[in-house]
Amino acid sequence: MHLGRNEQGEPWTRLGGGQRFAWHRFAGAPGRLAFTLLVLFAIAFGTGSSRAEQPDALSAIRAKMEEGQGLFLAGKYAEAARAFESGYASHPYSAFLFNAGVCHQKSNSPEAAQQAFEAYLAKDPHAPDAPDVKKRLVELAALIAARKAAETAPASTDGPALEQPNLAETPVDSTMKSLVVVETEPEGAPLSLYRRSMDDAAPFVAERKDNPGWELVAARTTPADLTLAVGRYHVVIDKFREFNRSETDIDVSAGHVHQFKANLSQGAFLGFLRVSCAAKNTRIYLDDDGQRQSMWGVAPHGELVKPGEHKLILEAPGYVPSEQTVMIEAGDNREINVELERVAHGVVRFDGTAPEIAVYEGDVFLGSWREGAPALELHLPGGPHQLHIRARGHKDLRTEIDVPRGQILPVRANMVKKYPRGAAWTQAALAVALIGASTYFAVESDNLENQLLRERSLGTLSSTDPRMDQGYWYSIGANGGFALGGIFGLLATYNFIRDPYPDSELRRGKKMDFKPPADDVVGGAQ
Amino acid sequence: MNAARRIAPVLLLAAALGCSWDRFDALRDGTPVVDLSPPAGMELDFGATLAGLAAGDRTSVLVGSAPQSSGASVYLLGLDEDAAAAAADSNYCPASNDSRMCHLAAQPASLQIAVSPSGRTRANCFVTGVGRAVSDVGLWISCEDTAEFTIPVPADIESEVVEPALAGSGSPDVVLASERASDSALVAGVGELSRAFYYEPSSFTPLDLTVAAGAPASFGAAVAVLGTASGRVLAVGAPGVAELHLFAADGTGPVQLGCLTGPDGFGRTLAAGDFDGDGSADLAVSDDAEVRIVSGQLIGELPAAAAAGCTLSLDSLVLSTLSCSNFGEARDCAGSRFGGALAIADFDGDGEAEVAVGAPRMTVRGHEDAGAVLVFDRAGAVVDARYTSTTGPGHLFGARLVALPQSDRDILAVTAPGAAAASVVYCATLAGSGNSPRCP
Numbered sequence: 001m002h003l004g005r006n007e008q009g010e011p012w013t014r015l016g017g018g019q020r021f022a023w024h025r026f027a028g029a030p031g032r033l034a035f036t037l038l039v040l041f042a043i044a045f046g047t048g049s050s051r052a053e054q055p056d057a058l059s060a061i062r063a064k065m066e067e068g069q070g071l072f073l074a075g076k077y078a079e080a081a082r083a084f085e086s087g088y089a090s091h092p093y094s095a096f097l098f099n100a101g102v103c104h105q106k107s108n109s110p111e112a113a114q115q116a117f118e119a120y121l122a123k124d125p126h127a128p129d130a131p132d133v134k135k136r137l138v139e140l141a142a143l144i145a146a147r148k149a150a151e152t153a154p155a156s157t158d159g160p161a162l163e164q165p166n167l168a169e170t171p172v173d174s175t176m177k178s179l180v181v182v183e184t185e186p187e188g189a190p191l192s193l194y195r196r197s198m199d200d201a202a203p204f205v206a207e208r209k210d211n212p213g214w215e216l217v218a219a220r221t222t223p224a225d226l227t228l229a230v231g232r233y234h235v236v237i238d239k240f241r242e243f244n245r246s247e248t249d250i251d252v253s254a255g256h257v258h259q260f261k262a263n264l265s266q267g268a269f270l271g272f273l274r275v276s277c278a279a280k281n282t283r284i285y286l287d288d289d290g291q292r293q294s295m296w297g298v299a300p301h302g303e304l305v306k307p308g309e310h311k312l313i314l315e316a317p318g319y320v321p322s323e324q325t326v327m328i329e330a331g332d333n334r335e336i337n338v339e340l341e342r343v344a345h346g347v348v349r350f351d352g353t354a355p356e357i358a359v360y361e362g363d364v365f366l367g368s369w370r371e372g373a374p375a376l377e378l379h380l381p382g383g384p385h386q387l388h389i390r391a392r393g394h395k396d397l398r399t400e401i402d403v404p405r406g407q408i409l410p411v412r413a414n415m416v417k418k419y420p421r422g423a424a425w426t427q428a429a430l431a432v433a434l435i436g437a438s439t440y441f442a443v444e445s446d447n448l449e450n451q452l453l454r455e456r457s458l459g460t461l462s463s464t465d466p467r468m469d470q471g472y473w474y475s476i477g478a479n480g481g482f483a484l485g486g487i488f489g490l491l492a493t494y495n496f497i498r499d500p501y502p503d504s505e506l507r508r509g510k511k512m513d514f515k516p517p518a519d520d521v522v523g524g525a526q
Numbered sequence: 527m528n529a530a531r532r533i534a535p536v537l538l539l540a541a542a543l544g545c546s547w548d549r550f551d552a553l554r555d556g557t558p559v560v561d562l563s564p565p566a567g568m569e570l571d572f573g574a575t576l577a578g579l580a581a582g583d584r585t586s587v588l589v590g591s592a593p594q595s596s597g598a599s600v601y602l603l604g605l606d607e608d609a610a611a612a613a614a615d616s617n618y619c620p621a622s623n624d625s626r627m628c629h630l631a632a633q634p635a636s637l638q639i640a641v642s643p644s645g646r647t648r649a650n651c652f653v654t655g656v657g658r659a660v661s662d663v664g665l666w667i668s669c670e671d672t673a674e675f676t677i678p679v680p681a682d683i684e685s686e687v688v689e690p691a692l693a694g695s696g697s698p699d700v701v702l703a704s705e706r707a708s709d710s711a712l713v714a715g716v717g718e719l720s721r722a723f724y725y726e727p728s729s730f731t732p733l734d735l736t737v738a739a740g741a742p743a744s745f746g747a748a749v750a751v752l753g754t755a756s757g758r759v760l761a762v763g764a765p766g767v768a769e770l771h772l773f774a775a776d777g778t779g780p781v782q783l784g785c786l787t788g789p790d791g792f793g794r795t796l797a798a799g800d801f802d803g804d805g806s807a808d809l810a811v812s813d814d815a816e817v818r819i820v821s822g823q824l825i826g827e828l829p830a831a832a833a834a835g836c837t838l839s840l841d842s843l844v845l846s847t848l849s850c851s852n853f854g855e856a857r858d859c860a861g862s863r864f865g866g867a868l869a870i871a872d873f874d875g876d877g878e879a880e881v882a883v884g885a886p887r888m889t890v891r892g893h894e895d896a897g898a899v900l901v902f903d904r905a906g907a908v909v910d911a912r913y914t915s916t917t918g919p920g921h922l923f924g925a926r927l928v929a930l931p932q933s934d935r936d937i938l939a940v941t942a943p944g945a946a947a948a949s950v951v952y953c954a955t956l957a958g959s960g961n962s963p964r965c966p
Contacts, residue, residue, distance in 0.1 A: 066531075108586050205928065445550075448554070449549060452550075452553050452915070456558060457966070458558075459558040459559070459951070459952070459953025459954075459965055460559060460912075460913040460915045461553070461558050461913050462557060462560075462562045462915045462916040462949060463554060463561050463611060464561040465557070465915045465916050466916070467915075468550045468553055468554050469550075471550045472547050472550040472551070475549070475550065479546075
């Protein structure tokens with residue numbers, strides 16, 4: 001930043017693009033009234049009509065201008081011409097027409113170039129470069145005529161055919177022009193714009209009648225929009241009502257939109273602060289003293305601020321609030337980009353496909369979700385977590401989830417019903433019953449055998465002792481029962497193990513940022 | 527599937543080892559007691575009468591229905607513990623028609639050799655009771671070759687016993703006895719008529735046994751034949767008067783040897799067998815409470831008509847006196863009808879005889895009147911009590927018993943009329959004989 005001084009010895013503030021603001025007190029005003037001229041420039045923003053444009057419109061104008069400029073620099077002249085013409089259709093500034101004409105010239109379309117320049121003059125007959133444009137039109141007319149002559153000349157076998165003149169090969173001034181918007185508060189102030197015609201010209205001094213190397217190119221009242229060629233200019237806001245004169249140098253670059261604003265009513269020299277942040281919906285509090293009662297804006301946001309120390313607080317959903325102090329001096333143009341750090345926790349927004357689902361981390365119950373209810377929001381520390389998700393009648397789901405810091409991870413548990421085990425349980429019950437009965441019969445048969453062996457050892461065992469038949473059939477029953485029980489056991493085991501259904505799974509959605517509170521106004525860039 | 531693989535061997539092992547049923551087949555094939563199957567029509571009174579026959583390798587037993595009824599079956603027992611439970615012949619006391627009618631004696635007998643009135647000699651016969659064969663009446667004899675005939679009885683017996691029996695009007699019980707010998711005499715008694723008579727070997731002529739002083743009441747209620755070194759002796763009990771009358775039968779007719787008297791009921795049951803191993807059959811005599819073994823040799827040495835009255839000294843002839851006592855699971859001697867059936871034989875194959883005494887109303891394993899057979903050794907001590915694993919209340923096991931030979935020992939055939947059962951008891955002691963498949 002370079003600081004100059006105005007005629008009262010107050011400092012100039014040279015900002016970013018080389019533009020210079022000056023302020024001075026209005027000559028006829030009471031001594032207590034100090035007028036401050038603050039020239040703001042916002043190269044990054046577009047302009048509108050001669051009236052102050054809304055920020056969105058300025059951005060659109062700037063976007064169109066830069067789109068055309070970019071295409072032009074890439075050598076895509078026809079596309080660049082269409083971009084400028086499109087810009088003019090939306091925002092009828094004559095700079096679009098001039099640039100479109102240049103592009104047509106470069107694309108060897110003299111008729112289109114002619115139309116564009118003619119429209120330019122029609123739109124802004126007092127343009128500073130009107131003579132030059134008229135000269136271009138003459139040259140274009142000659143060229144067009146030469147082309148027609150070449151087209152209508154009979155073909156000759158004796159001599160060479162007339163060569164078609166190529167406009168693209170014709171040396172022309174192909175410099176893009178820029179739109180310069182000069183505004184004041186209040187409006188209606190007289191504006192004089194001088195262009196430095198000599199590179200070694202001395203600095204412009206308003207009190208001097210003759211400033212060699214400077215020439216007056218426009219005299220308007222504010223607000224005014226001007227189509228200017230690349231170069232250094234000097235803006236003079238003459239005495240207006242009770243306000244003093246104000247002036248500043250400006251450098252106009254090719255294919256841009258420049259906006260200058262002089263606030264004549266301020267008693268102090270204001271600075272411009274613009275705060276940007278990559279985080280979405282970042283709310284900016286300026287000198288709010290931590291109360292969060294009055295939001296300054298939503299990043300990116302720029303605004304005139306009083307010179308001095310300002311407390312800047314940025315808050316964004318999912319981020320740790322940032323707090324810092326910024327020193328803004330008069331006429332300062334400060335651009336601050338703040339990087340916020342995400343909060344340590346994240347939110348898992350959970351729902352599922354079962355009527356009721358419980359979520360555990362290890363043995364810790366985290367919450368449950370029911371069908372029809374809003375998604376369950378689990379606030380968890382960022383990082384991996386082992387979740388155990390359970391739903392009655394459904395397969396348990398054990399999975400690891402990586403909780404994003406400061407973000408919402410929507411997940412849906414696709415709970416798959418457990419494979420019906422009715423047949424398996426029936427078979428198992430039969431197996432148990434059969435094996436149980438078989439065990440009973442086996443034990444009983446053993447008991448009977450022991451009794452019979454004792455009888456035999458006593459010599460009393462009778463051949464018709466019914467316990468022999470009883471034990472015999474008990475043994476057969478036990479064997480049959482064991483066999484059947486084993487078969488049913490195997491079937492039950494198979495049917496317990498068999499599971500044709502897929503496992504439950506957790507479907508992860510796209511991570512989302514935290515939403516701002518409902519009363520937040522998410523504005524555009526300033 | 528891993529679980530199934532683990533379970534399957536366990537199940538198979540359990541099935542293979544824990545529950546094989548053929549172990550019961552093995553038990554059934556070698557039971558120490560073989561129950562004889564009653565033929566059709568004999569299910570109710572089966573085992574009420576019993577007789578045994580031993581002739582060389584032919585060992586059989588006759589099991590009949592109630593006395594005075596018809597129907598008796600013969601079972602072949604063999605000599606090697608291979609008794610057939612099914613009857614070999616069920617027509618040993620038929621009642622087909624008036625010309626083929628038999629009524630069982632209370633105690634049948636067997637004859638290795640029998641001669642029919644036609645003069646034909648028959649082998650392996652049972653004298654089952656009284657009856658009519660064609661037109662002849664008398665004692666009914668059925669033989670192994672299916673021959674059936676009667677031998678004459680004294681006229682009074684025919685009129686008072688045989689004919690009423692054939693008429694179905696009720697008749698006195700007849701008891702029969704013979705020796706375990708090929709030339710056995712046959713003795714018969716009718717206690718109700720105080721009558722006894724006998725047949726010499728191979729004879730079908732009845733010879734009356736008379737008492738000089740007159741037959742006492744119940745004379746002939748029990749009879750026995752003893753082969754002694756001095757000759758054949760016939761014993762006739764008169765339990766009503768507690769007398770035992772002895773006769774010599776040397777082929778020339780009966781000669782009264784004398785009379786023994788004993789406690790009440792003396793002479794109730796008689797059985798012959800060589801108890802003391804002296805080669806002479808001894809006589810087991812039961813009374814209402816005890817059993818006495820009377821020396822056959824001493825009896826044989828008694829002089830003919832030594833005493834006209836009943837004056838012989840019992841004590842001088844008795845070898846052993848057997849009293850009922852609890853043994854094993856057999857209890858309650860009082861009222862056990864100890865001595866209701868008797869047999870003298872070598873049941874354990876040790877060369878010394880034991881005495882089997884039926885006590886059909888003993889309590890066994892808590893079952894009243896289940897019945898048991900007590901076995902006594904020479905010393906008169908109880909060494910065994912026989913009953914079966916199926917013995918139950920009221921079975922009256924031991925109501926009838928008979929000793930039969932095996933190749934190495936004697937066995938018992940015992941009936942339990944209360945259960946309509948008859949069993950062949952192979953093992954001699956409660957601990958088992960320990961030397962045969964059925965008695966390990």
